[in-house]
Amino acid sequence: MKIAVIHENAEALLAGYGSLLASMASMGHAVNALAPGSGPDAAAGFEALGVEYAMYPLTPRGLTPVGDIGTLLHLKQVLYRIKPELVLSMTSKPVVYGSMAARMAWVGEKKTVFALVEGPGFAFAGGGGLKGRLLAALARPMFRAGFRSCDGVCFRSAEAETFFRELGVLQPETRTVVADEPTPEDRDRAVLAFLGMIPTD
Secondary structure, eight states: OEEEEEOSOHHHHHHHHHHHHHHHHHTTOEEEEEOOOSSHHHHHHHHHHTOEEEOOOOOOSSOOHHHHHHHHHHHHHHHHHHOOSEEEEESHHIIIIIHHHHHHHSTTSOOEEEEEEOSSOGGGOSOSSHHHHHHHHHHHHHHHHHHHTOSEEEESSHHHHHHHHHHTOSOTTOEEEEOOOSSHHHHHHHHHHHTTSSOOO
């Protein structure tokens, strides 16, 4: 199976979820990591895991309409070329634009789209000032569209799931799970089970 994992930072993806990517690759899947990177070490890190790596343009903080549209279209092109059967997006903007691009990229072919959410993210951490409220108001429909593009959403904590449900951006029928296991090994197993890649315990 072809898999695409989308993140906002290559180094952070390797540090936080390298073991998950390695597990996917060791199962015989063709894993593609899509993330902006800052140097050749990232490419070497993915290669060591048996994972293909590609960069894409992203402004990780704030809302930049022109840049964000460029990100969406670039991801759509990359996913159209790869044609993965499973897409897993992590971190705020990839959850929105990666999930939407996955739905747009190859209409009519079998695919599953998932998001992995650590917490509320930058858009909802701006405080109560005018700028923070405006950013949160603009981000709300974007997250709604991103989550609507997903077959399931994996949250790293129950608090994160509660936050987005109370925000009104998660559909009641959206399949969710909380993977709050304390070790990377247990977390990876929980995520893989949610993705349908290994049997559930």
